Amino acid sequence: MSVQLIDVSHIYAQGTPFEFAALKDIHFSIEKDEFIGIIGHTGSGKSTLIQHLNGLLTPTQGSVLVDGVEMSGAKGDKLALRRKVGLVFQYAEHQLFEETIYKDIAFGPKNLGLTEEEIENRVKDAMEVVGLDFDTYKERSPFELSGGQMRRVAIAGVLSMKPEILILDEPTAGLDPYGKEDILRSINQLHEKQQTTVVLVSHNMDEVATLADRVIVMSKGQILMDAPPAEVFTQVEKLDEIGLSAPDILYLMRALKKAGLDVDDKIFMPEEAKEDILRALKSGEGKPCLKI
């Protein structure tokens, strides 16, 4: 399925002194199988934007088309839309409410009126994707888990609806590196094995740099850039200007080049940087740098 936003604007509290334009003339589309990273400063409109993708918010102006069908008006079938587009909110674990992990994850499919067997299969599948052992965890209370595990249960609850597009709003915020990696690995697997379209909202450049194949940069309610990671992250000045920084490694490569080492200053992945630095040091002659 594809989602298209055509000249979408969203104004909060219109007609009051608190009127605030959170989105201005947003125009973009999401195609099947994409992995999109959305980055932007706090308050840049990221969260408002993704809520338009599953009909939680409707545009003040413009339209949202899903597979070519208008969704934004009163006529749009928002229920059907939400079945296809799963949204995992920030701090999704705050929305857990059931007595057992099984019941919590089963809540969505149950409301779809599926058979018990199908529900159980979906819960099993979802738990497998997020790396929680079914037999160990199904009867446990979600509230006695660690923060990272609770977050995984919450994500499983959305996955059990088998969404075609999965949107995650800062899914790793507040987790330690270990918990972070776990969740990112699950998301990546879902994208690669089940061809789920993923939209990942994140503050973390490195996260987006390694996973996404398309990056959308938001600033003040508008799309500032929409390009592959390599194109976005090398525009350091532009990112600095809107209060985002490029990955550290990129700054290092630029600084090394300036210092006289002949490295590729467009590299932002640590592994590539290591190889390139070693290569440049080996080939260097009469340079102000270490010789190896």
Add this chain to the structure above:
Amino acid sequence: MQKAIEIKNLQYKYDRDEEEITAIYDLSLDIYEGEFVGIIGHNGSGKSTLAKLINGIIMPTKGDIFVYGMNTKDENMIWEIRQKAGIVFQNPDNQIVATIVEEDVAFGPENLGVEPSEIRKRVDEALEKVRMSEFKDRKPHQLSGGQKQRIAIAGILAMEPRCIIFDEATAMLDPSGREEVLACIKQLNKENNTTVVYITHYMEEIVEADRVVVLNQGDILMQGTPKEVFARVEELQSVFLDVPNITNLAHQLKKEGLAIPEGILTVDELVKNLCPSS
């Protein structure tokens, strides 16, 4: 130097499903007036438990904690302890009580019985320090997560504490929001001599700390200057801590045989070591 916080043979246990869990084993730590101490550890290492113990929200199973000489077990002192050592938590939504930003910031000093004119001054200053002055008439729910967190910090600042404990206070902020808040915390530490206990997952945030304490499974795994601690890359990774990208890259290059020191923390440092005569 005066001790701001003195932790003596601290142990903390709690029950979960009739099973006894030890969150902190036997921890002793002194934090001095004016110090900036970074505490890192993965989820479940005991660092948030420690913050709650220092603030008297929970009580030690064994051992004692003294905040400016006051034992957290002494109920008569608990309010003074919380005024002297304020705490900023991870989630701003749990910390905001009022419906208007400046009223929220005024909540603490009002409860301390501060004069109205003094409250006005403190609220304005606190909002200025977290760069939220222009939002003082807004409703907190209209703010983004990062903005709300800065309001929560302003609320603590308005109580003029001598020590502030930040419990993953920047986890929800974007890079520039984090930088802004961190700069403000560093400024408080340098200019007001406020003691800072900074609990975080992000090692990059504490490379300028006076001292770094690494917690693992309720114990101190290591402590020292950031340089000393971050030089132990493999040990840190073995307890699931992320070493800053630059530090890790430097470590990898050193392993390839390059003559550079361990514990490189910044881009500039690595450039100077790789290209010494530039």
